[in-house]
Amino acid sequence: MKTKAIKIYKQGNVEELKVEETFLRNIGEDDIIIEHQFCGLNYIDINQRNGQYPLKKLPTEVGMEASGVVIEIGKNVTNFEIGDKVCHCMNIGSFSKKFVVNKNRVIKLDDKTDLKIAASATLQGLTAQYLLHHSWSLKKNHTILVHAVSGGVGQLLCQWAKLIGANIIGTVGSKEKENVAKSLGCDFVINYNENDFEKLSLDFTKGDGVDVIYDSVGKSTFHKGINILKKKGRIVSFGISSGKIEPFDINKLRPISGSIATGGLLTYISNPKEMQDNANQLFNLINQEKLKISIYKEYKIEEIQKAHHQLESRKTTGKIILNI
Numbered sequence: 360m361k362t363k364a365i366k367i368y369k370q371g372n373v374e375e376l377k378v379e380e381t382f383l384r385n386i387g388e389d390d391i392i393i394e395h396q397f398c399g400l401n402y403i404d405i406n407q408r409n410g411q412y413p414l415k416k417l418p419t420e421v422g423m424e425a426s427g428v429v430i431e432i433g434k435n436v437t438n439f440e441i442g443d444k445v446c447h448c449m450n451i452g453s454f455s456k457k458f459v460v461n462k463n464r465v466i467k468l469d470d471k472t473d474l475k476i477a478a479s480a481t482l483q484g485l486t487a488q489y490l491l492h493h494s495w496s497l498k499k500n501h502t503i504l505v506h507a508v509s510g511g512v513g514q515l516l517c518q519w520a521k522l523i524g525a526n527i528i529g530t531v532g533s534k535e536k537e538n539v540a541k542s543l544g545c546d547f548v549i550n551y552n553e554n555d556f557e558k559l560s561l562d563f564t565k566g567d568g569v570d571v572i573y574d575s576v577g578k579s580t581f582h583k584g585i586n587i588l589k590k591k592g593r594i595v596s597f598g599i600s601s602g603k604i605e606p607f608d609i610n611k612l613r614p615i616s617g618s619i620a621t622g623g624l625l626t627y628i629s630n631p632k633e634m635q636d637n638a639n640q641l642f643n644l645i646n647q648e649k650l651k652i653s654i655y656k657e658y659k660i661e662e663i664q665k666a667h668h669q670l671e672s673r674k675t676t677g678k679i680i681l682n683i
Contacts, residue, residue: 370409427474428444429443432462476645479680508530570592
């Protein structure tokens, strides 16, 4: 069976992304075949393409998030049926019209969940879920700092943290993004291109600092963030959009009993039941309209280079999706 897919032969700039026709691998006894309708573009796709993240083999098909409908099942598959609406993430090669994947790597959706929303929310939503409930157990009245609060994960973190009852400081890079953050309920928004987030965060907390920092930016934010942690506070590093973090002397954290956590979504979706339970929690909030998903722009799959360029510019305010 043939399918359309996005492939790279070497890591580099957006011109390395190719739309090609390729053969699906044979379906195994524990596999399903999904016909994708939408794919979600994430910063992990940028890092895999540009070489920030190493890839096990090249050439390779790329993409890490998609939604669609089951069109074929292996003989050992009992938890999915043909016609089921599904989504998945962190399965490389997802930017393809048809996709063969193990049943334990797929989330079943109910009929109420829109496939476009699923492709927009799965990876970033499950990331927000583990950050708020596992990397740090967020409680009412905690004060948090969310870097890139108007991005895809940031928007979900902000809304979900507000539901929990936290006080939220958010950083952004433009006036437009300030307005987005405020509309989501961010209590204090800092434009890092115009102001010092370290100073203003300490001013906002009257010198106390914050309970937790959610940092997807890395190089340009991590070290300054250490200086605004409250006693027993934590910085959670889950991305490096500005570059790799420079070495850090952990002894700086001892006087405040501070801590650092790192986050990787695969840890929280390797168990299929945990993945499905976390996804149910996420999509229930979305379907109840307690979490709003912002789609910044929809591209055709043939426009993959343009979509990558748009996300890499860091000027987006929401999700970029691909219509396949």
